Amino acid sequence: MASETAQPVYTSSASESGYSVIRRNGKVTEFDSSKIAVAITKAFLAVEGDSAQDSRRIHDTVAKLTKQVTDNLLRRIDDGGTVHIEDIQDQVELALMREGEYKVARSYVVYREKQSEKRAEEEKKHPQPANESPLHVTAADGTRHPLDIDRLHNLITEACEGLAEVNRDAILRDTQRNLFDGVKEADVEKALVMSARTFIEKDPAYSTLAARLLMDGIRREALTFVYKTPKQASQQEMGALYNDYFKTYISTAIEKELIDSELGLFDLDRLGNALKPELDFEFTYLGLQTLYDRYFIHFDGTRFELPQAFYMRVAMGLAINELNREERAIEFYNLLSSFDFMSSTPTLFNSGTLRPQLSSCYLTTVPDDLSGIYNAMRDNALLSKYAGGLGNDWTRVRGLGAHIKGTNGKSQGVVPFLKVANDTAVAVNQGGKRKGAVCAYLETWHIDVEEFLDLRKNTGDDRRRTHDMNTANWIPDLFMKRVAEEGQWTLFSPEEVDDLHDLTGLDFERAYKAYEEKAARGEIRNFKQLPATDLWRKMLGMLFETGHPWITFKDPCNLRSPQQHVGVVHSSNLCTEITLNTSDKEIAVCNLGSVNMVKHIDENGKLDKEKLQKTVRTAMRMLDNVIEYNYYSVPQARHSNLQHRPVGLGLMGFQDALYKLRIPYSSDEAVQFADESMEAISYYAIDASSDLAAERGKYQTYEGSLWSKGILPIDSIKILKEARGEYLQQDESKTMDWDMLRDKIKRQGMRNSNTMAIAPTATISNICGVSQSIEPTYQNLFVKSNLSGEFTVINPYMVEDLKARNLWDDVMINDLKYFDGSLQSIDRIPAELKSLYTTAFEMDARWLIEAASRRQKWLDQAQSLNLYMAEPSGKKMDNLYKLAWVRGLKTTYYLRSMGATGAEKTSTAPTTATEAPAPSKPTAVATASTPAPVASASSSIDDLVLGEGMEAPKACSILEPDCEACQ
Structure with missing residues (x-):
């Protein structure tokens, strides 16, 4: 009978070594998938019998x-982790149902x-005392002590404060279920976090809860290290302890030669009293886990830097040269810890350390x-070693077949050197914190551009491929004009x-046309002519096929440059937002940070x-301080940096706003x-x-700049x-008093040659718990992978709206999973919510161009x-x-596409824009309500159609753990 044979599975074995299963009696055995197979087989045999024809x-x-x-089980737990027997059985049920084996599943459920029911009857006969725990915890030194159930209960209760949406008892039950006798102390903390993580898809509040529970382990690790004795503290107890911990942490970090001894000379009591321990409870799980894994100072693998100490350490470094440095450090700390503004990753990594390499981008x-x-x-190697992203201009290197005077031979062109540059970037990986990354730029007239x-x-x-290095086309306006007019284009070797x-x-x-005439007369030896549209087709075709090279525009970067x-601006950087001059004597440097836009929307919407003005004022001071420090x-x-003092203030959380x-x-x-918003920034x-x-003096090359002539970015x-x-x-168009600002600049000058650039902000936006940069929402519910692991990401605004309409339930969660986080195919969703929560792949990309064009008019640099x-x-x-070019954008970044199966599910997405071809020469400014394409039908490249079963190549996977932009 089914009740006798459809047995539940348990564990033990060697094939999945390192993983364990907790049985109902609290005992632990090794995970063994063969026992799952046996149990499922018995379930089938109980229902279908064992005839030979069915056995296969x-x-x-x-x-x-x-x-x-x-x-499904092992993906969700850490290496060496545990899974409860009930979870295994739940997964077996789900698998049977998904496979359509309903009779077998029903039999399994009944069993x-x-x-x-049998176990419940046994428990009634032999009840367990409510306040007695048979479980013991193994401390780091190997000693055992009883599990403190009361502390567990209090810890969860404290973490749930202010989170009405979470179920405290469910977390406690789930945590206890995943503990066993002899469990390691650190694994108790993991079990707490894992229990909260599993509920994140049901409500975003569980992400905050998971972060708060994670803090318990972070506190224990840090306090034990700095006090040199096992020590735990609740969040409430940290209110009184944080100041003393902070001073001890500073002295410990100096002793271990991890931070600058100058930080010990600050008034640490004053700074410690300025810390806000309550902000440790403001993180999402993704944000705090990312900080813990990649940013907190550690010694021999032990993290001993708590979040508020981390922000104060960064602030102290940025204020180290200020006259009133405690006051400025507190000002900077308040900005960072509130998430109103966040410095870029290199600044967070290295501020206050012995080697403060704080800059994000280098251009050569x-x-x-x-x-x-x-x-x-x-x-490249030296710059990359200390967390810098690189943009290299390779246009001057002579092309394939060019004459070499020294050897009377012929050049192999730029490509072999690019291969070496690629391998250098891979070899220098920034100490394991993130991959070394470089982008090579080449102008469109270079003779090697087709190989590029x-x-x-x-x-x-x-040998002529660079699988790891990014590439970008540096395109002059003349080429785009030739494409629009279907003209010829000539490739040259740069030495000629x-x-x-x-x-x-x-x-x-003028010069280019003169060289074309010389080539026609036979006065140039190494050149090639082809239709401009053919080269454009190949550029877009490769962008589709490989994600590279990116499309960037030389002339707007230069003609609108204040410097x-x-x-001359010869290239952009790794992420295409920096546009600074480079030469043999100057490597351009830019220091980045981003304003969190959602924090600057008031209660009245x-x-x-x-x-915003207050935030920007402090942020600009922080960025300027980086230059000397x-x-x-x-x-x-x-x-270069001391001469021109460029900085790049950007933004994030635009979609949240x-x-x-x-x-x-x-x-x-x-x-x-x-x-x-960009005008105000x-x-x-x-x-x-x-x-x-006015306070510190103008930058050295101010005179002669566009600033000195009263020409601002909008001008x-x-x-x-x-x-x-x-x-x-x-x-x-403009709305603010720019004439007054021009007068002020004439009197006072400018401290910085460049002031703004919008970077990708992938990791710092994760820390702040907001959407990346100017990005639209990728999906409303998905699992994100990065170097810190896998994280369920859910749109909290969407959940709040669906709750208000009584639409948020398990069925909705299941629908969102099926439709890849899209609302468009769910009939019961109101139209206004479908419109508001349209995701990146469901919107017409030309809206992104239109919004970017409006930002670009205010920027003295560019945007990713x-x-x-x-x-x-x-x-x-x-x-x-072509629309991006006509709308005045300086650069574009990744083209992101999705797999064919994913596209199929989102094919019902509404589109506001039309696709009718426009005249090859634009005659009027298109309105935002119908973003008009600017390509002529005759100059379009052939449609790229996917074959059956193929997926569109992802230019950059949103979920790619090693992608530089995602870190």
Whole structure:
């Protein structure tokens, strides 16, 4: 009978060594998937019998189900972790149901229920005293003591305070169920966190709860280390302990030579009293786990830096050269710990340490000689070692077949050197904190550009491939004009046209046309001519196929640069938001940080400009302080940074701000908010830099800059328009008093040559618990993987709205899982919520371009702009990237596509924009309500169609743990 044979599974074995199963009596045995197979087989045999004709099907089905169950179980627990017997049985039930084996599943459920009733009867006969625990905990020193159930209960109760949505008793029950006699003390803490993690998909509040429970283990580890004795404390007890801990932590870190001894000379009592222990309870689980894994100071693998000490350590480093440094450190700490603003990852890693390399980005230009090329690679290695992301301009290196005077031979071109640069980036991995990363830039007229486009292909000669290095096209406006007009394009080797590298705008056009005439007369030996549209097709085709090279535009970066009087922007950086001059004598450096936009939306649903101004003023001071305090691994970087003092203030949480404002991303209102918010940040950043100039002096190369001429970023659009003509359609409206600011700059000057850049902010936005940068929501419910593990991510705004309409339940959660976090195919969702919670792959990417164009008019640098296409095609890509150029964008970043199966599920997404072809030459500014493509039908590349069963290649997987942009 089924009740006799459909037995539950248990454990033990060798094939999944390291994993254990907790049985109902609290005993622990090894995990053994073969026992799962046996139990499932018995369930089938009890229902279907054991005829020979069914044996093959049963065998194959059992093998498939066993693998599913095992994978689902082990994926959710740490190596060496434990799983409860009930969880295994739950997974068996689910697997049977998913496979459509309903009779077998029903028999299995009935059997489990009968066994449960038997155990309940036994418990009535032999009850366990409520206050007695048979479990013992093993401390780190090997001693055993009874599990303190009261402390466990109090810890969960404290963590649940203010979280009405969470079920305290369920967490306690689930935690106890996953404990066993002799469990390690650290594993008790893990069990608490794991119990809360499993509920995150039901309510975002459980993410906060998981973070609070995680804090208990972090506190124990840190306090035990600094006090040199086993020590635990509740969050409430930390209120009285944090000050003393902070002073002990500073002295310990100095003793271990992990932070600068100068930090010990601060008034530590004053700083300790300024700490806000209650903010340790404000993290999401993803944010706190990320801090713990990657940012907190550690010694021999032991983290002894608590969150508020971490923020104060960063603040102290940034204030180390201030006259009133305690006051400034507290000011900086308040900004960081409140999440109103966050410094970039290198600053958080290294501020206050013995080697404070705080800069995010370095830009270099590679010369056309062997010594210079290898010196550039050495600089790459040194810069990458200390957490810098690199952008290399390779345009000057002569092309394949070019004459070499020294040997009377022929050049192998730029590609072999790029292979070496690729391998250097892999070898230098920033101490394991994140992968070394570099982006190579090449101008579109370079004779090797066609080979450059192929660098990321998985086919062909592997010696001419760079599988790890990012690549980007550095495109002059003349090329885009030739594409629009279906003209010819000529490729040159740079040693024969050496001035093109430094020319921009109309000067470039004149020189380029003159070289074409020389080539036609036979006066240039190494060149190639082809239709511009053919090269454009290949550029977009490779972008689709490999995700590279990215599309960036040389002329807007230069013609709108405040520093065009002292140099040329030859490339952008790793993430395409930095646009600074480079030369043989100057390696450009930029220091980044981002304003959290959602923290600047007031209770009335308005942008709080007063708070924003205060935040930006302090943030700009912090960024400027980096420049003197920074560690420079190469002299050219120090020289450049001290001369020009560029910084890059950006933003994050833009999508969250739209949610608070109740504005869909795909709307005129969102485009308008992008304009309004960026105008305010621009105004306040420029104003703050001018005030810093009054206090500290102008940057050295101020005279002759656009700033000194009263030309602000909004004014520089006119310069681009003069060169571009009818091919520029960019809004120039403004709402703030820019004339007053121009007058102020004339009197006071500027402290910084550049003030703004919008970076990806992937990791720091995770820390703050907000959406990345200017990104739309990826999915409303998904599992994110990064170097810290796997995390359930759920849209808290969406959950709140669905709760208000009594729509949030297990069925909705299941629907969201099936539809990959999309609301569009769920009939009971109101239309206004479908619109508000449209995800990245469901919106027309041209809305992203329109919003970015409005931001770009206020920026003196650029923005990391990812573009999303559920189902890419040549025509769509052609339209999209031409629109980006016409709207005045300086750069674009990744093109993100999704698999064919995922696209199928989101095919019902609403689209506001049309796809009708526009004239090849734009005649009017398109309105945001219908973003108009600017490609002519004749200049579109062929549609790229996926074959059956194929997936669109992901330019950069959102979930890729090693992706630099995601770290």
